[in-house]
Amino acid sequence: MSRPFASVRARATLAATLVVAVALVAAGTAVLLSLRSNLLGEAGTQAERSAREVATGLAFAKPYDDLPLDVDDRPVQVVDEEGRLVAASEDLERISGTGVDAVKPQPAATARDGGDDDDDDAADDDDHGESLEPGEIGARTTVSDGSATIDGDTEDYRFAAVPVETEDRGRLTVYAGAPLSAEHGAVNTALTVMLIGFPVLLAVVAWVTWLVTRRALRPVEGIRREMAAITASEDLARRVPVPDTHDxxxxxxxxxxxxxxxxxxxxxxxxxxxxxxxxxxxxxxxxxxxxxxxxxxxxxxxxxxxxxxxxxxxxxxxxxxxxxxxxxAGERPADARVDLAALAREAAEGRRGVRVRAEEDVTVAGSRGQLERVLANLLDNAQRHARSAVEVSVRRDEGPHGAGGGGQTAVVAVADDGEGVPAADRERIFERFVRLDAARSRDDGGAGLGLAIARDVALRHGGTLTVRDTPAGGALFELRLPGA
The missing domain is CATH 1.10.287.130 (Signal transduction histidine kinase, dimerisation/phosphotransfer (DHp) domain)
Structure with a gap:
């Protein structure tokens, strides 16, 4: 495989791999964020359920010892409106994220004498200013993240804070936590799968793209080899292979x-x-x-x-x-306005037996010198074959001209009274160095370039040059050009 095509394959493979990599990273990030959000939401729901279960007991005036504070080894705190910890899980050793760092219920005097102002502020914040009736549980729940150590095991938790108004103990706030180990485990497992699976998937994508690109470029390489062989041999009769892919x-x-x-x-x-x-x-x-x-x-x-x-x-x-x-060489004609009637009269001037009939103001856009050459060549050819007379007519025609179709067309017709041109030779006479009269001398017949030049100039001006018989049997050459 040559370097240019190998480079194309490499670029295509790299581009496909990068696109898939970006898509996988974006999708993987979205999946991880969604998974984490769902699991955190589930943990918050569990924490709120535990907190409301304890709050329900408080609303019914249950003693602290009868509250479900140690269910499933989840950390629970009950804090009064002064920020004093009044009840907690039995094996709770350390806690953070609830605003109250105490893990053991404090006597009332201790709480009043040495209570933490921050705890008071946190309790006030947790109340949200929600007005509750005695025995009513707050509808709004505050969620926060933190950690706790229970019986020597430290984990991350999502805490839910639920306020409850009691008849005998005033406003209390219940903090209950749900472990985030499931969330961390699921996210870590998904991340591990992605870190292992994504490179494998990218390798498969790169390998498939490399093979597909190789197969797609194989015909191109065949074309390149054949073109190189044509260039080396200079044999323009050879052709490149055409695959059956129709692509x-x-x-x-x-x-x-x-x-x-x-x-x-x-x-x-x-x-x-x-x-x-x-x-x-x-x-x-x-x-x-x-x-x-x-x-x-x-x-x-x-x-x-x-x-x-x-x-x-x-x-x-x-x-x-x-x-x-x-x-x-593709030389484009000038874009000057040329009066064909005046040009025809100038070309016929001094020629014996040539008569001109021309409408006025028949103009075209093009090269005056080249169009003058066309008329001179047509008149030379007509005089060479005419018996006695040549007639030139210039007119406007509203029909379509040969090259573009539609619009006004300028027509110059040169007719002679000679023997005409056989139907089988009416295209051949416009080829270069073609002379139909084999017996004619070179001095009288020219080199056979006049009509070829005339048609080429007509085509370069967007027109046509054709020949047919006149009613009298002579030849009629008709030049049609788009009008200016």
Whole structure:
């Protein structure tokens, strides 16, 4: 596997693993918080139940010794409104979190003489200012967290404080605790499972992502290898394999093959163009060289007119080749407004047998020089094949033009009274270096680039160039361009 594709696999695997890791951490955190909240709520409920059970006994004026203070080894404190501990679980050795640190009931005098002001404040706070009738238990419960040591065992507890109004002992507050060991154990167990399970799950996700990415990128690697082989061999006839997956990779392979087909066609067209251009250049160059060599040996035999004529042919052919090269390179035409009627009259001026019929103000957007070249090439072709007359017409057409459809279209038609173009050759004549009259001399027929240039320019301007027969049997070339 090459480095670029291995890097893609690594990045995809890392990204998938990170996404899953973030999701797992978020979900795990939510689960732990929810579990802890539920267990704390359950512990609070148990503590409140124990506190209300003791408060019920106090409401019925039970003695302290008859209260259920030692049920399930849970810490219980009963505090009067002065903050004095009046009853507590028998084995309670230490307590924190209730606001009253005493673990043994205190005599009344001791409580009054040496009572803790903080305990008084805590008792006052626990009452919440709730007004109660004698024998009534407070509806509101205060919950707090702390710890306690019972019979040598220290644990964390959740404490519930419940006020109760008695007839003979005044306002009392009952503190009862429920152990948090179940909550701590459950949370720790869940955390342990997550710490062990999450890495395993992430490893599975990474492994599966690595395998899936490898399988997904295997066709891409096949495409890369074939493209590398094509580049090394320069054989544009080869094609990359198209997988049967009907997905993005398959479409990539199909598009690559279409690009290779277009590239092969372009290269082949360029090869033919270079070969044809070399062939066309060989004749005037050879003729000019012959004349110059004869003139060098026999100055009196110099055919100056023929040399000038060959030089002009070379100049025109070079200009045609340069224009075609610019068109092939995708040169965009200028965006100037061109009056086709005026352009047609200028192109026909000085040509024998050419008549122009033009509507006024038929304008298009484009390159004046290139459109002038199109008209000149069409007129040259028409005069070459006409018996006696050539007619040029310029008009507006409200119908769709060939490239865009819709809107006003400018139409330039060049008709001759010659023999016309056979239906089988009406597209072939627009190919480069094609001349239908095999018996025609090169001097009279040109290089076969005029119509090819005309169509290429028309296409670059968003239009079309077609040919059909006139009613009289001659050829009618029709240039359609979108109106400005």
């Amino acid at each position: 993005e990779v398959a479409r990539l392979a199909s598009t690559t093959n279409e690009t290779l087909t277009a590239l092969e066609s372009s290269v082949e067209r360029q090869r033919r163009f270079v070969a044809d251009a070399s062939h066309e250049l060989r004749s005037p160059i050879a003729s000019l060289r012959t004349q110059l060599e004869v003139a060098a040996a026999h100055p009196e035999l110099l055919d100056l007119g023929g040399a000038v004529e060959d030089t002009v042919r070379l100049q025109r052919l070079a200009a045609d080749l340069l224009l075609l090269a610019r068109l092939d």
